[in-house]
Amino acid sequence: MTDEKKQKYADVFRQLLKTKAYDQVTINEICEKCGTYRPNFYYHFKSKDDLAEWIFLQDMKAVEKQKPDLLASQTELLEKMKENNVFYLKALAKKYESTLFMYMKDLLMRKTCEHIDIDYDSMDELSRFTLDFKISGWIISVWEWLSGMVDISLENLSQALYDVFSSLIKELKRGEK
Amino acid sequence: MRSISKIRKYTAAISELLKSKPLDKVRISEICEMCGTDRQNFYYYFRDKYDLASWIFRLDFIDAMKEKKSYEEDQRIAILEKIRSNKMIYLKLLKDNSQNSLRSYLWEKIEKIAEHIKEEHPEIGRFTNEEKCRLLLNFNEWIESIVLWLDGKYDVSMQELAHIHTIESVIELEYILEYYIGRDDIG
Numbered sequence: 297m298t299d300e301k302k303q304k305y306a307d308v309f310r311q312l313l314k315t316k317a318y319d320q321v322t323i324n325e326i327c328e329k330c331g332t333y334r335p336n337f338y339y340h341f342k343s344k345d346d347l348a349e350w351i352f353l354q355d356m357k358a359v360e361k362q363k364p365d366l367l368a369s370q371t372e373l374l375e376k377m378k379e380n381n382v383f384y385l386k387a388l389a390k391k392y393e394s395t396l397f398m399y400m401k402d403l404l405m406r407k408t409c410e411h412i413d414i415d416y417d418s419m420d421e422l423s424r425f426t427l428d429f430k431i432s433g434w435i436i437s438v439w440e441w442l443s444g445m446v447d448i449s450l451e452n453l454s455q456a457l458y459d460v461f462s463s464l465i466k467e468l469k470r471g472e473k
Numbered sequence: 474m475r476s477i478s479k480i481r482k483y484t485a486a487i488s489e490l491l492k493s494k495p496l497d498k499v500r501i502s503e504i505c506e507m508c509g510t511d512r513q514n515f516y517y518y519f520r521d522k523y524d525l526a527s528w529i530f531r532l533d534f535i536d537a538m539k540e541k542k543s544y545e546e547d548q549r550i551a552i553l554e555k556i557r558s559n560k561m562i563y564l565k566l567l568k569d570n571s572q573n574s575l576r577s578y579l580w581e582k583i584e585k586i587a588e589h590i591k592e593e594h595p596e597i598g599r600f601t602n603e604e605k606c607r608l609l610l611n612f613n614e615w616i617e618s619i620v621l622w623l624d625g626k627y628d629v630s631m632q633e634l635a636h637i638h639t640i641e642s643v644i645e646l647e648y649i650l651e652y653y654i655g656r657d658d659i660g
Contacts, residue, residue, distance in 0.1 A: 456606030
């Protein structure tokens with residue numbers, strides 16, 4: 297029942313983030329609220345950042361089941377992120393400096409390549425650059441949407457992100473040929 | 474009327490100070506001291522120091538547009554040239570995560586420019602919600618591409634980047650310039 301335990305840590309962490317900044321939450325505190333001790337936490341996770349990454353991965357996994365329809369799964373991912381609003385806003389508050397940002401970027405870049413069956417490591421420089429700034433733009437736009445900086449509906453946002461993504465895929469495929 | 478040469482004096486001062494400290498550590502009194510002005514004069518010109526910092530880009534933009542008048546791609550190369558020659562400062566400002574970052578100031582302006590286009594040139598864009606989304610994404614991609622390029626993580630030339638910006642941009646540079654020049658009481 298490892299995942300159940302992991303889920304418990306995730307729930308407590310998210311709960312603590314409602315009243316504290318990301319950096320202020322300590323592992324001791326998470327353990328205390330879970331009724332466990334540090335060795336148990338470190339059995340499941342390498343660090344607090346590792347726990348944050350796991351939370352994102354769960355949200356990703358939950359939507360990946362409906363794989364063929366990219367637009368629908370992306371909309372669902374955005375819904376999940378909206379539900380998890382506080383967590384994402386705080387974990388990504390330091391943008392480039394947050395490990396979650398880098399993790400999400402890397403994961404989304406690789407998933408994109410996987411989706412269109414292109415080998416990430418053999419991509420040419422310009423394609424890799426394009427993929428990188430588009431995915432970064434995706435994460436930051438979503439963050440800004442979550443923070444309420446822009447007043448856009450979830451459907452509009454998802455459609456716009458999807459359009460960008462579709463043309464990116466076309467571009468990358470063309471680049472590979 | 475605010476004088477452009479005075480604004481240049483202020484941007485030169487803040488640029489100098491940004492070489493040794495982050496923007497949130499820069500004090501308005503320091504800036505004024507370097508310019509031989511006082512706080513009253515500062516606030517006549519700018520809302521706050523973040524507003525002043527955004528003028529670094531604004532002046533670079535206006536200068537680049539004046540240098541190259543014909544093709545959008547050339548104008549974009551000129552803009553990137555100016556950004557690159559001020560690399561350290563731009564990286565500092567663009568990577569800033571605070572609420573008053575250059576990013577949020579530029580976005581605020583972009584929203585106003587979209588409003589301006591909607592009013593003055595309705596044939597070009599109405600900026601529906603979908604278009605607003607495109608604009609946000611396009612804006613963030615523009616910033617991210619510049620940050621990655623300045624960081625030197627990819628071997629991408631200035632020409633290649635200017636080309637990407639030209640084909641992907643949602644708003645033409647002319648309208649941004651028109652807004653920048655036409656809307657302010659700058660002489």
